[in-house]
Amino acid sequence: xxxxxxxxxxxxxxxxxxAFTFMLTALPHFSAExxxxxxxxxxVLDPGHGGTGDTVYRGCSEAAFNITVAKYLRExxxxxxxxxxxxxxxxxxxxxxxxxxxxxxxxxxxDIMISVHFNALITNLERRxxxxxxxxxxxxxxxxxxxxxxEKTNAALPSLPTSGIxxxxxxxxxxxxxxxQWDTRGQSDSGQLSDYYSIITxxxxxxxxxxxxxxxxxxxxxxxxxxxxxxxxxxxxRAQADALAEYYTKHTHTYGETExxxxxxxxx
Numbered sequence: 481x482x483x484x485x486x487x488x489x490x491x492x493x494x495x496x497x498x499a500f501t502f503m504l505t506a507l508p509h510f511s512a513e514x515x516x517x518x519x520x521x522x523x524v525l526d527p528g529h530g531g532t533g534d535t536v537y538r539g540c541s542e543a544a545f546n547i548t549v550a551k552y553l554r555e556x557x558x559x560x561x562x563x564x565x566x567x568x569x570x571x572x573x574x575x576x577x578x579x580x581x582x583x584x585x586x587x588x589x590x591d592i593m594i595s596v597h598f599n600a601l602i603t604n605l606e607r608r609x610x611x612x613x614x615x616x617x618x619x620x621x622x623x624x625x626x627x628x629x630x631e632k633t634n635a636a637l638p639s640l641p642t643s644g645i646x647x648x649x650x651x652x653x654x655x656x657x658x659x660x661q662w663d664t665r666g667q668s669d670s671g672q673l674s675d676y677y678s679i680i681t682x683x684x685x686x687x688x689x690x691x692x693x694x695x696x697x698x699x700x701x702x703x704x705x706x707x708x709x710x711x712x713x714x715x716x717x718r719a720q721a722d723a724l725a726e727y728y729t730k731h732t733h734t735y736g737e738t739e740x741x742x743x744x745x746x747x748x
Contacts (some may be wrong), residue, residue, distance in 0.1 A: 487716045512594040515562045521592075521728050523557065524585040524688070525550040526679060528597040533576035540698045542598045543572035545707055549695055550596045552717030560725050566590070580688075582682035592622060595679045598696040598707060606702040608635070609643035612718075613692040615680050616647045616673065617656050620689040623647075629693065629723040635717035640696060640706055648676040661685060693720070 483710045527547035536542070550567055557563040566588050568581040576584075577748070584591045601607050612626030612632050623645050630642045649672075656674040663674035663681055683690025683712040695716055696703035706712045 496600075510673060517731075518527060520562055521724075522564045522566070523724070524553055524566045524568060524581075524588065524590040524593040525553055526581050526585075526593055526595040527572065528595055528679075528692075529575060530569060530572045532572065536660040540598075540707070541572065542600070543575075545598045545695070545698070545713070547572045548594045549713050549717050552714050553596070554719055556718050556721035557724060560721065562725065565590070570669060571613045579676040580687050582688065585683060585688045585690075586686035590628050592625075592668070593679075593683045593688050593690040595690065595692045597692055597694050599697045600699045601697060602699055605699055605701075607643070608697045608703045609641035611643040611692075612645040612679070612693070614645060614647055615647050615684055615689065615691065616675050617658070617684060620680075620684040621647070622654075622689050622691045625724075625727050626691050626693070628727050629720045631695060632715055632719040632723035633695075637706070637712060637715050639718070640703065640712075643694075649673040650676050650681075654681075655712040661687065663747075685742045 527543065529543040529546060531543075541621050545599040546568075547567075554565040554567060557565045566584065568584050569576050581595075582593070597713040599611065600694065610630050612623070612630055614623045614626055626645050630645070634640065634642045650663070654665050655670050656672055657665050657666050657667065657670035659670075662685055675684070677692060679692065680690045694716060696707050698704050698707060
């Protein structure tokens, strides 16, 4: 092959590589290792219940467990350095409304909101383990992430089984209107049934994908004993922080289209 032909081919390859590199750099993305401040994943942790809305099972305050795990989880995520973490409230003596919790997530431009709970089922004291409850609206369904978090938890604490990932549709006739990013009672022509759990529905009204993590069943003796050991609570939080880090930082992400937010002024 003539030298001039080789040079021409090399020039074409170089030009193509330059164009490809420009195409990649033109897309907003962040590295798999370290995020700059603007690129950090913003996570809102929502300790369930609190104040007069607390529930107590066999002498155990659910709100106290919820906020303890949420604070441990925040601690470990902050250690990672690739996350900005907010709590919807700092004390189990307070109980913000679902709207207030979701509005906080919206105000900090949260990527996701995780509502931390402990479970109870008086009708079946044998039921136990961690559970994830995700949105029935496909666009906001974080089942993949929730599954990774449950699997990591079980691997770190084998004595605490995984119960599964679930979705629950609204049972009061509220339908999700994707066009207006809202749910309305009785308007079945607007689309599918909305979510049953209010924290999920309010989260996605603000464009924040939201799911519930039920860490253990306080109505089950084995789970309750696990929860009463603070070292176990730290193990749960550490495993779930590792799962979030793995999910978000082990590969390069490219940002999608910005979600439409409902302005706060639209809500009374």
